[in-house]
Amino acid sequence: xAELSEKLLTILSERNEFDTLDLSIExxxxxxxxxxxxxxxxxxxxxxxxxxxxSKQWELTDxxxxxxxxxxxxxxxxxxxxxEGINQNELLGRVPNGKVGFSKxxxxxxxxxxxxxxxxPRVTKKVEAIEDGVKEIxxxxxxxxxxxxxxxxxxxxxxxxxxxxxxxxxxxVKKGTDFKTSVSKQEIELTADMIASGSWKDKSFKPYNxxxxxxxxxxxxxxxxxxVRTQFRQIFLEMGFSEMPxxxxxxxxxxxxxxxFQPQQHPARDAxxxxxxxxxxxxxxxxxxxxxxxxxxxxxxxxGSQGYKYDWKLKExxxxxxxxxxxxxxxxxxxxxxxxxxxTPSKYFSIDRVFRNETLDATHLAExxxxxxxVADYGLTLGNLMGYxxxxxxxxxxxxxxxxxxxxxxxxxxxxxxxxxxxxxKWVEVGNSGVFRPEMLLPMGLPKNVSVIAWGLSLERPTMxxxxxxxxxxxxxxxxxxxxxxxxxxxxxxK
Amino acid sequence: MIELPANSINQMIIHPSTAAVRPFxxxxxxxxxxxxxxRYQSFIDxxxxxxxxxxxxxxxxxxxxxxxxxxxxxxHYEALPPKDICFKPLNHKKEYTAIELMExxxxxxxxxxxxxxxxxxxxxxxxxxxxNVVLSMPPIINGDHTKITLKTKNVxxxxxxxxxxxxxxxxxxxxxxxxxxxxxxxxxxxVKVVSPDGSYLMHxxxxxxxxxxSPKEINKSIGISEDASSIASLLTRMCLPSVIIDNGQxxxxxxxxxxxxxxxxxxxxxxxxxxxxYNNVNxxxxxxxxxxxxxxxxxxxxxxxxxxxAAGFTECLTFALCSREDVADKLGKNIKDIPAVHxxxxxxxxxxxxxxxxxxxxxxxxxxxxxxxxxxxxxxxSDVILLDKxxxxxxxxxxHMCAVYYNKVAGFEVIHGLFDRxxxxxxxxNNDYKFIPVDDAAFFPGQCADIMVRGQNIGKLGxxxxxxxxxxxxxxxxxxxxxxxxxxx
Numbered sequence: 008x009a010e011l012s013e014k015l016l017t018i019l020s021e022r023n024e025f026d027t028l029d030l031s032i033e034x035x036x037x038x039x040x041x042x043x044x045x046x047x048x049x050x051x052x053x054x055x056x057x058x059x060x061x062s063k064q065w066e067l068t069d070x071x072x073x074x075x076x077x078x079x080x081x082x083x084x085x086x087x088x089x090x091e092g093i094n095q096n097e098l099l100g101r102v103p104n105g106k107v108g109f110s111k112x113x114x115x116x117x118x119x120x121x122x123x124x125x126x127x128p129r130v131t132k133k134v135e136a137i138e139d140g141v142k143e144i145x146x147x148x149x150x151x152x153x154x155x156x157x158x159x160x161x162x163x164x165x166x167x168x169x170x171x172x173x174x175x176x177x178x179x180v181k182k183g184t185d186f187k188t189s190v191s192k193q194e195i196e197l198t199a200d201m202i203a204s205g206s207w208k209d210k211s212f213k214p215y216n217x218x219x220x221x222x223x224x225x226x227x228x229x230x231x232x233x234x235v236r237t238q239f240r241q242i243f244l245e246m247g248f249s250e251m252p253x254x255x256x257x258x259x260x261x262x263x264x265x266x267x268f269q270p271q272q273h274p275a276r277d278a279x280x281x282x283x284x285x286x287x288x289x290x291x292x293x294x295x296x297x298x299x300x301x302x303x304x305x306x307x308x309x310x311g312s313q314g315y316k317y318d319w320k321l322k323e324x325x326x327x328x329x330x331x332x333x334x335x336x337x338x339x340x341x342x343x344x345x346x347x348x349x350x351t352p353s354k355y356f357s358i359d360r361v362f363r364n365e366t367l368d369a370t371h372l373a374e375x376x377x378x379x380x381x382v383a384d385y386g387l388t389l390g391n392l393m394g395y396x397x398x399x400x401x402x403x404x405x406x407x408x409x410x411x412x413x414x415x416x417x418x419x420x421x422x423x424x425x426x427x428x429x430x431x432x433k434w435v436e437v438g439n440s441g442v443f444r445p446e447m448l449l450p451m452g453l454p455k456n457v458s459v460i461a462w463g464l465s466l467e468r469p470t471m472x473x474x475x476x477x478x479x480x481x482x483x484x485x486x487x488x489x490x491x492x493x494x495x496x497x498x499x500x501x502k
Numbered sequence: 503m504i505e506l507p508a509n510s511i512n513q514m515i516i517h518p519s520t521a522a523v524r525p526f527x528x529x530x531x532x533x534x535x536x537x538x539x540x541r542y543q544s545f546i547d548x549x550x551x552x553x554x555x556x557x558x559x560x561x562x563x564x565x566x567x568x569x570x571x572x573x574x575x576x577x578h579y580e581a582l583p584p585k586d587i588c589f590k591p592l593n594h595k596k597e598y599t600a601i602e603l604m605e606x607x608x609x610x611x612x613x614x615x616x617x618x619x620x621x622x623x624x625x626x627x628x629x630x631x632x633x634n635v636v637l638s639m640p641p642i643i644n645g646d647h648t649k650i651t652l653k654t655k656n657v658x659x660x661x662x663x664x665x666x667x668x669x670x671x672x673x674x675x676x677x678x679x680x681x682x683x684x685x686x687x688x689x690x691x692x693v694k695v696v697s698p699d700g701s702y703l704m705h706x707x708x709x710x711x712x713x714x715x716s717p718k719e720i721n722k723s724i725g726i727s728e729d730a731s732s733i734a735s736l737l738t739r740m741c742l743p744s745v746i747i748d749n750g751q752x753x754x755x756x757x758x759x760x761x762x763x764x765x766x767x768x769x770x771x772x773x774x775x776x777x778x779x780y781n782n783v784n785x786x787x788x789x790x791x792x793x794x795x796x797x798x799x800x801x802x803x804x805x806x807x808x809x810x811x812a813a814g815f816t817e818c819l820t821f822a823l824c825s826r827e828d829v830a831d832k833l834g835k836n837i838k839d840i841p842a843v844h845x846x847x848x849x850x851x852x853x854x855x856x857x858x859x860x861x862x863x864x865x866x867x868x869x870x871x872x873x874x875x876x877x878x879x880x881x882x883x884s885d886v887i888l889l890d891k892x893x894x895x896x897x898x899x900x901x902h903m904c905a906v907y908y909n910k911v912a913g914f915e916v917i918h919g920l921f922d923r924x925x926x927x928x929x930x931x932n933n934d935y936k937f938i939p940v941d942d943a944a945f946f947p948g949q950c951a952d953i954m955v956r957g958q959n960i961g962k963l964g965x966x967x968x969x970x971x972x973x974x975x976x977x978x979x980x981x982x983x984x985x986x987x988x989x990x991x
Binding site: 246286287313372386393398445446484486489 | 668722724767772775776783785786787788792793795797799804810812813814815817818820821822845849852853863866870874887889893895896898901
């Protein structure tokens with residue numbers, strides 16, 4: 008290739024310009040190879056200038072090429088007939104495309120057939136010698152001398168599918184501003200050898216193509232939802248909140264509901280909202296003193312409360328479930344805290360999985376992650392709760408918050424948290440919060456003037472909003488699209 | 503306000519037979535009520551709502567409302583064998599026995615959900631008047647005879663229940679809300695309810711309770727500073743009439759029977775805060791200083807995740823609930839041998855058990871991503887759930903790490919290398935861990951080993967058995983390891 012390129016440059020220096028098509032005919036050189044050489048010259052910069060030209064040309068088909076070489080079918084038929092003649096079928100078998108050749112040879116008057124011969128139709132030569140016109144025409148086409156062929160001959164060949172019209176892209180080549188007759192191949196990369204030997208000083212280097220993408224590095228990836236989890240963990244740790252031990256998906260109804268003052272006949276404890284466990288069906292160990300106090304506050308009241316006035320049953324409380332919230336763990340932690348000799352103000356958080364036996368749809372799965380934060384201290388107020396929530400959401404990049412009255416069985420007052428969504432131009436719910444009821448805290452043994460404030464939200468919802476995901480199954484579960492995990496950006500919550 | 507007519511108090515007598523099925527009943531009368539289409543619809547809606555929530559789908563409380571002028575007291579609430587009950591149910595043309603009614607309503611889209619409450623009991627609840635006219639068969643259906651129309655003037659309201667307190671709340675709610683449409687508004691006529699032992703009570707009780715609260719405490723709880731009279735007026739606005747007592751040191755709050763939700767002073771505090779306006783309260787943080795601690799297994803998990811991702815593996819997040827097959831049959835094991843937690847009420851087989859291994863979830867992720875370029879290198883560090891008699895609930899979580907390499911060739915050395923790398927970053931020297939070749943139905947024979955670290959078996963690594971691969975709808979070889987990371991805490 009380099010030789011050809013050099014040759015072209017020489018021609019160019021002599022003639023100042025050429026057309027690739029003409030040149031390929033002149034040099035009897037395959038046009039495509041010529042174009043290839045021109046293109047490689049083009050990549051060297053401004054050595055040459057090229058002007059693209061489109062033209063049409065007649066070219067031989069494969070059949071045509073064969074005929075140019077070996078002769079037309081009719082000529083082959085003619086050649087195959089021995090002096091004494093030959094049985095027609097045998098003849099047809101000897102020559103490829105025998106039938107076509109036979110009928111052509113007949114119409115040209117080169118051969119004759121005796122249909123009445125005794126062992127089948129017999130073919131003999133009619134003329135002494137033939138001129139294979141079609142082969143000559145094909146050869147002319149091959150040699151780019153198509154102008155020597157009449158239109159009638161052209162159409163005939165076209166009909167027989169010996170030639171076809173093709174579009175040719177050719178180039179008109181002229182000297183460029185940087186024209187030189189020698190082609191030094193441009194280097195692509197600096198190598199260690201070049202540096203060692205200093206040979207880089209004598210070489211020309213192809214400028215790097217900055218418009219293409221680079222090579223993607225081989226990397227592993229973290230899951231988008233868990234990246235958001237890491238950020239929320241970070242927010243809590245920055246605010247001085249300690250992580251609760253939530254590594255227990257199976258919870259007893261006692262800690263999940265009863266300890267939170269959620270009555271045993273509450274709809275949320277229904278089989279169609281909660282996953283009940285067949286094995287192990289029941290929890291078998293409870294802090295019994297505390298359990299009695301819980302039973303009392305539910306069935307009779309006390310601690311300043313009317314209670315729910317129903318028959319509280321141990322069997323109901325013993326039922327194991329897949330936990331419906333992580334607040335059961337919070338209850339366990341607060342109970343532990345209350346057992347200590349001296350109460351220490353504490354801040355806790357958790358981000359872990361919870362389970363709901365509800366109808367599934369595009370934004371709801373049976374499992375999701377709950378984020379929960381709580382503060383236990385003397386004299387905490389509702390205003391403090393709002394203050395902590397504001398700080399928390401500020402770290403998440405949300406600055407405009409509003410609170411609306413809500414209801415939870417275990418908090419009073421309760422508030423829904425709303426933030427203003429700039430895109431949707433409306434207030435959307437971002438979480439839930441409240442002050443734990445005395446009926447929950449006092450039976451544990453927490454001092455009377457200690458109040459516990461808490462707030463929570465799901466991990467999935469902010470993640471779906473942040474990454475514009477509309478179907479939760481694209482984020483959580485096996486149906487995740489791995490490419491989306493590969494391409495997922497940094498998790499920057501406040502952007 | 504409860505009225506007792508001078509001449510005849512209506513009575514409802516509860517028979518001992520009801521104790522077996524639905525022991526409690528209360529009743530009241532709304533006199534001279536005027537219904538419009540709107541009020542009538544609202545009356546029905548309220549009963550539906552009460553049935554659904556506090557009535558717990560009628561199983562705890564059921565309400566029946568009747569045109570008093572079509573019946574005559576005293577009323578009898580008893581429980582009879584189904585064959586002995588026969589009446590024309592609401593909006594039907596002929597009489598049916600209770601057995602026939604169960605049959606008839608088994609295809610009724612609305613009523614079929616309640617049949618189970620009494621269906622298998624030996625006796626069914628039934629309310630009749632003194633002439634044996636059936637008012638209702640709670641909690642299923644009322645009789646057609648007593649149906650209420652827009653022309654009805656006097657309404658007999660009855661609530662039967664398995665929880666007396668809730669029955670009272672329901673009755674109070676209905677009469678409080680609809681007595682405003684009586685000729686003498688906010689007046690309800692009492693009914694004497696006689697218990698099986700002969701004792702009786704007048705219903706509705708309509709208790710008004712008084713609670714003493716301290717304005718100072720209220721201010722402190724919310725974080726505002728309003729004076730006593732301001733708080734009193736806020737509460738009165740919330741329909742909790744309040745007056746100042748004790749020289750402004752306390753407030754006496756009257757809690758009407760419409761506010762059965764007020765159980766404790768904190769309920770009153772919430773009402774003050776709502777009336778004040780949540781968004782008007784000052785938002786401040788408290789002085790609670792704490793040094794934050796991370797939960798050790800979570801801290802370790804986050805550190806390890808980074809290392810595995812840096813090694814070129816991609817993290818998955820899969821479901822904790824799965825089918826029995828996923829943790830047993832598909833891995834060549836018998837579910838009886840797996841210490842798994844079983845769910846009692848799964849809606850589909852995707853929720854039959856809690857996972858005991860992370861492997862099925864990751865293999866399913868591979869199956870959903872077969873079009874992605876190979877190799878697929880996935881991992882997950884998350885909890886599995888195992889039976890554990892030593893725990894109070896009988897089960898515990900265990901933090902596992904599982905890595906999977908899926909490619910045209912098994913690439914066992916890749917997974918082995920990843921495991922070595924994990925040991926390296928956990929500072930476990932090569933001599934402290936070894937592999938014991940073992941047979942496992944989930945793995946290809948001769949290409950599976952138990953992983954022993956400092957003498958403890960923490961998991962397995964190997965090439966998966968082709969049966970496992972096909973059962974998870976995959977077609978390339980796969981090498982994996984799964985370990986418990988808690989020993990490294």
